[in-house]
Amino acid sequence: MHFKPRGILILAACAIFTVNCASKKENVVITDPDKIAIAVDPQLACIQQMSAFRCPVGSDPTLGADDGFNCAGELGASVKDEEGKIKGACGTKNNCKYTCAARSDYCKCGIQRATLAEITCMACPETPKSASTTINVDAGMNYSAVVGENSGTIVNNNNGTVVNNNSGTINNASYYPPSCPPCQRTVGGSCVQPEACQVGTKRNTDSCECDPIVCPQGERLKIETNQATCVPLPSVTLKSAVIKFQQTSNDKDWNTQVFAYLKCPNTVASLECCSSDKRGDYWPDPGVQTKMMTVSEGAIRKESIGACTLSVGSRASGNDKWEFIPSLHLEFSDNSTRDFTFGQMSLNSRGGNYAGGDHKL
Known part of the structure; x- marks a missing residue:
């Protein structure tokens, strides 16, 4: 077979990629740079297929597995090191041989078996047990022990279940023994009080959280030194009253006496004035x-x-x-105010007689 010098020919590719070149009469020329690289280095084709290699959890694919890499002449068998310890499994895909090498931290106590489907770890030696003890727990409750602590403890759940704590762990839920008051916990077999709530809060026996103290209506929270108590709110009472007279169509003579009373029903504010100054008392x-x-x-x-x-x-x-039109401005002991404006009044006092009227607030 003769080839023209127009590129790199793939005579070797007929063997590598099983291309039936014998049936072709014309020369096959490679011009794609990637294919040229594969023709020169067949291993590159395997590198490009790395993502297709499937390895079990706890291992990663690497190229280079063969019968001489302790695969016992069988692809899919376990890979062993010089000491005979299993390190992974051998595999092949599209004429590419690879190894599923187990990660160093996956099996802490060694690998028992490795295949392309699964890596099985060896069981670690048991934690030494301390003297067995028995703890009685209310039915339905869980007792939590730290791994390695109280190993060998037997928990009698009072509902017919006995759990032997060979590993040092019984369930994983916290449990406060019924011998301790609510919101307390056990440390070393003794009941421990929770941290004290801040002043102005109190312990919620349901959630064991510190909630703000809420006083009943009409009371307020009083804090003194390290104590908070609910005390009655101070009475808010009338502090001052100002009355205003806006003349409309008839003035007030200087010698006409003015009277104003706030009755509840007793008189709590009063005014009697304005009939002695000829200039100042004329409105x-x-x-x-x-x-x-x-x-x-x-x-x-x-x-x-x-x-x-x-x-x-x-x-x-x-x-x-x-x-005139009267209006009233009231101020209270908490510095709040209230204002009232009433309808026009017409007072006609004759012969020294009293004339007046009332307005409901």
Whole structure:
């Protein structure tokens, strides 16, 4: 067979890739760089197939397995080192021979058997046992022991089950023996108190967490040094009252006496004034006068103020018709405020008689 010098020919490829070159009359020329590399180095074809090699859990594929690598002349058999210890398994795929080599940390006590499907580890020696003891546990409960601790312990579950703790572990759930109060745990066979809750919190016996103390309605949390208690809320009472008169269509004569009372039903704030100063006590219209009322401090609680009544009146020296809109501004001991504005009043005092009216808050 003669070849033209136009490229690298794959005479060797007929043997490597089982290509039937004998039936072809024309020369076969490789121009693909990857195929050229494979023709020169057949091992490269196996490297490119590494991802297709399947190895069991705990091992990784490597190239180079053959009968001389202690595979006992049988692909799929265990791979052994010079000391005869199993290190993996031999395999083949698409004319490529490979080894499934076990990872060094997969079997701590050695490999018992290795195939292309599974690696079986040898059992490690048992942990030395301490003297056997018996612990009685309520039915349905679990007892947790650390590996190597209390080995050989027998737990009598009171429901007919006896667990022999040969490995040092019984289940894996925490269990507080019933001899300890709620939220306590055992350390070395003794009951240990949990850490103290911070001031202002208390232990929840269901969750064993420290929850904030919630006081009943009408009480507040009082913290003194290292103690927190619920105490009644201080009474919020009326602290001050200011009344405002906005004249509309009729003024007030300077010598007409003004009266204002906040009744709940007893009088808790009052005003009696404004009939002695010819200039200052004359209230023209339109105009606004603001006066501070005298308050009996602590006489009325804030929540009761809605039941009060404002009474406003006048007494003229002769005859005086006075028309205005009254409003009230109240301040309480907690610095909160409330404002009230009422409808227009028309007081007509004649012959020194009292004229007045009431407004519900």
